[in-house]
Amino acid sequence: MLLSRSIRACQLRDSYIEISKYVRFQLRQRQLGSANAIKASTLSVRRSSTTSTQDYERQFDKSSGHLTQDVGANASSGKSGVAGKDYACLRRFQGSCLSKHDMTTWDSLARTEIRSHSSNTTNEPNLVRICGYITSQRSAGKFEFFQLVDPHLELAVQVICSKQKLEQNAQFGADHGCEGTLQEHFNLAKDIRGHTPVQVIGSVVHRAAPPKKGGQRSDSQQLDGQNGNTLQKLDPFVGQIKIFSHIEIQADSIIPLNTFPTDLVAKCDTVFPPELRHLQFRTDNELRSRIRLRSKIAAKVREGMLNKDFDEIETPLLFKSTPEGAREFIVPTRKKGMAYALPQSPQQYKQVLMASGIARYFQFAKCFRDEDLRADRQPEFTQLDLEMSFVGAEQVMSVVEDIVRNFVWPNVPNISPLNPAFIADESSTDQSDMSAPAVSQFPRLSYNRVMASYGSDKPDTRLGSEIHRIERWLPSNVKGMLTSLDGPIVEMIKIDMHGTDPSTSSQFIRSFLDAPTSTIYTENPAGMPGVSVYEAGKPLRGLASFGHEAAYKVEEDFEPEPGDIFIVQTRANAPFTGGSTILGNLRRDVLHSAISQGLIPAPSGFAALWVTDFPLFSPVEESEPGQGGMAGICSTHHPFTAPKQGQDLSLLMTDPLKVVGDHYDLVINGVEVGGGSRRIHIAEMQELVLRGVLKLAPERLEDFRHLLNALKCGCPPHAGFALGFDRLMAMLTDRASVRDVIAFPKYADGEDKFVKSPSLMSADQLATYHLAITDEEVAKPPPPVSRRA
Structure with a gap:
């Protein structure tokens, strides 16, 4: 009878679309009851002998009206040759897949309007099929109350399962040969584990305000801008959420999509190690908020850059080893003795783009540096990288300020305004170029000034x-x-x-x-x-x-x-x-x-300033590698920074430590959030710096031949900037470490504790890449570099 009614409903679908939707929904409710007796009971483990509504709908061939053989049929007949345990796994997976039916979104659920009983003359139910996580639950007589949290773990709605409905479903299931008593199914519903992903099918109804009890104190508070429809609440499993106060769902069916381990406690007050990063996310609403804010800020910054006529262009990650100033990560290849290097920055590629006729470039670039970890350093990090042709430092600084002021700060909730840093002696700020068309609003202090006044090149x-x-x-x-x-x-x-x-x-x-x-x-x-x-x-x-x-x-x-x-x-x-x-x-x-x-x-608020006029070159630091020159000096920023205009450039050959570079850093609250410079755009000048000042060996000079060749082909003047996106997000969210704003950060010694990398190479891998492990020390230590490099 049930099958016949289903066939008739399908045959009439094209002609009676609206009627068919309602009929099929009612049939699904009956079938859900017969398949699992109580779909709410399947919140823990599905019975191997039951068949879900999704299975029934997949079995039914809509074009011919016949049932097809599924995994469960093969399992019962034993024709496949697959072990029963494997069949059980296949059946569980098949039953946990989402159906093809339209799902109710949480946005539409929030917009659901529940009419009063007296005005609802048509008696139409507000039917929903929605997914999320079950978290907390409680029992009250013949009812089970669950909290269903949305996939973002931000919104929640109360779900009610009544024992009366379960009794009806259980009786219907018994008539069709389904296993399990009502008490067994009801007990399964009570054993629901927090964090279980489910699909809920039911009706949205009005939720009456709970009666106030004398002396009772609520931890909930009404949110502004939500028309009184949500309350802020602490969920013991996922942290702070907003729960709908005007609606709830009366469940006809709750279908589990997976299970959660019974031997694991995952609540918001549980401290998880980095090895369980996924549970840190699941239980820490602040961590989730920081990562989502990072995504939002990146999108707004990208919007701002595109509005300013920048082109987003990706540059390769498999680069070559060049002495820019920091240790590189080497990627061996199957060609003996050949290796790539991961880029310290896209610096050379973006300068080549300027020589290629790309006027304005940007990207969110992944960069890699093999250096010791600190709170503000990671071996791989993200920077907003940009470059502009036919400009100087002023125009770049103006663009960066506008992006930070108008596309970053307005999108951070409850943040203090970004103000220019207060400088006690304003007369000492650099105002030399203030008549330029693009004027920076943040004060600018020279390197010597901030070192003399604050003892730091990134002062708070x-x-x-x-x-x-x-x-x-x-x-x-x-x-x-x-x-x-x-x-x-x-x-x-x-x-x-x-x-x-x-x-x-x-x-x-x-x-x-x-x-x-x-x-x-x-x-x-x-x-x-x-x-x-x-x-x-x-x-x-x-x-x-x-x-x-x-x-x-x-x-x-x-x-x-x-x-x-x-x-x-x-x-x-x-x-x-x-x-x-x-x-x-x-x-x-x-x-x-x-x-x-x-x-x-x-101190409160945010204070920004530009630090300019850095020395172009610095004495070497014996502890770190650099450009590898033999002059005993290295580039303070990188070897592509141009000397500032208006000084005696003959000092490059006689006393290079006195030469000032056209280099600028953006500092906010004592954090160097980014830095940039005007570049050397003349090939002969670039080669002079590399060969004549830094005294690179001829073979090291050839490492830059691709860049020199590009500069020779009429490269225009250009300048750029790199904004440390990880540092910026840590500052915006008031975190001491950039690890707190990175989804999967590295820890001590560059270790990813979640996936346990880096890992030991096998003998086969060593042979493939022509490598060998040796305990011998490197004969020649790497050349030193300045601390700023």
């Missing part, structure tokens, strides 16, 4: 405590007590302790310097720091170590309050090199320690 100006030189105030005997250096530079900072008691300040700074992590400061060869705490009751108010004249000068210029800390540090009288000074690092660490201990307030 919100912290205050600028560095001041005071050697002219100090008598020779005081300088001699601070350092053994001849003619030293003596610098001082004042830490504003915001009214902290002097004894508390003294204990704090003493404990800081006594910590094992402070040995880099207390054992500094240039001299250990001198510390004074301003206190009215002491001789010269705690500044006696400065001497009488200097103490009065300090009071007059710095206007300290009781409890403020003065730190004095000496350094050699030499030009700045590298990314920071000892006092700059000490300033940062002391302030962060005082903030973490609640002694001073944390």
Whole structure:
């Protein structure tokens, strides 16, 4: 009878589409009951003898009206020769596949309007077929209540299974030979595991507001902009969600699409190791939100770049080894002795694009550098890479500012505005090119200025405590007590302790310097720091170590309050090199320690600035590789950066360390979020830098022949920028490590703990790629490079 009615419904479908949909839906409800007796009971493990509605619909040949043989039939007849255990696996998989019927989206569910019973004269049900995860559940008499969470794990709706409906389905199933008693099916429904993916078929009904109980406190709150239809709620399995407060689903059928292990507890307060990254995602709504925000920001940035007439162009990941400044990852090939290198950046390809007539290029580029991991470094990372032809630094900086201001910041929820950094002495900012058509709005400070004022080339100006030189105030005997250096530079900072008691300040700074992590400061060869705490009751108010004249000068210029800390540090009288000074690092660490201990307030908001006029070349660092030249110097940025205009370029050959590069970094809250430069676009000039200044060997110079050849063919002036997307997202989401904004990050030693990479190579792989494992040390160590490279 059931089959006959189904055939008739199919035959009338083309003529009576709307009627047919309703009839077939009712038939499916009956069939769901006969197939699984209680589809809600299959929330744990499906009975091998039952047949789901999807199976029934797949069996039915709509064109001929006949039933086809399925996996279950083969299994029962034993004709296939496949073991029964394997048949059970095949049947479970077949039964867990989604049907071909239209699914209800969660967006449409949110828009469902439930009319009152009196006004619903047609008595039409709001029928849905929807998928998600079952999380929490509870029992109440003859009802089972489940929480169904959407695939994004953000929205939820209550699902109700009634024992009366289960009893009807069980009786119908018994008439058709289905196994299991009502109590068994009801018990299965109670045994539902959190995180089970399901398909729910049922009717959407109005959800009455729960009665308020005296003294009961709710953890839910109404969300703005949701018309009172959702409540914020903590789901114990997936974290914070928004649950519909005006509707719920009365389930006719709940079909499991997989099972969740019974020996695994996965709740939002469970701490999972990196090896279980998938469960970190499932249970941590903040992690999911950060990754989704990353996707949204990338889409908005891409939209902004396309609006500015940039072309998104992908460049190869299998590159060649060239000495740009960092260690490379080598990819061996089956050709003996031949290997690719993963790109440190798309730098050379994008310059070739400029020579090819591409006016504006960008991409979200994957970059690879074999360097030690830090909180802001990963061996593989993502950067927004861009290049523009016929422009200089000003135009590039203007584009970057506009993208950050108008396409990044407005799309981050509840974030403070991005403001230009406050600079105490505005007259020292670089305003030389402010008359250019494209004007940067963020203040610009030269490398020498930020190193002198903050001791860092990426300062957090919100912290205050600028560095001041005071050697002219100090008598020779005081300088001699601070350092053994001849003619030293003596610098001082004042830490504003915001009214902290002097004894508390003294204990704090003493404990800081006594910590094992402070040995880099207390054992500094240039001299250990001198510390004074301003206190009215002491001789010269705690500044006696400065001497009488200097103490009065300090009071007059710095206007300290009781409890403020003065730190004095000496350094050699030499030009700045590298990314920071000892006092700059000490300033940062002391302030962060005082903030973490609640002694001073944390800075708020976001402050941006450009750091410009870096040295074009820097002394080498013996710990890291670089361009491999023999001159004892290396490129501060990379060897393609052009010298800044308006200086004596003959210094390139006589004193290259004095040459200033046209290089610019964007710094926000002490984070270098990106950097760029104007490039050398003349082949002869590029070769002069590589050969004449860096003194690369001829064979290393040939590694750049492809670029030199492209520059020779009328390459226009060009400049570019690379925005560290991982660092930017970590800053936007207030995370200390970029690992927290990367879906599958690397950990110590570059290890991916989830997939356990890198892995040992087998003997066959070693043979295929003509490799051998040896314990011998490399005969020739890699050449050094500057820290900035």
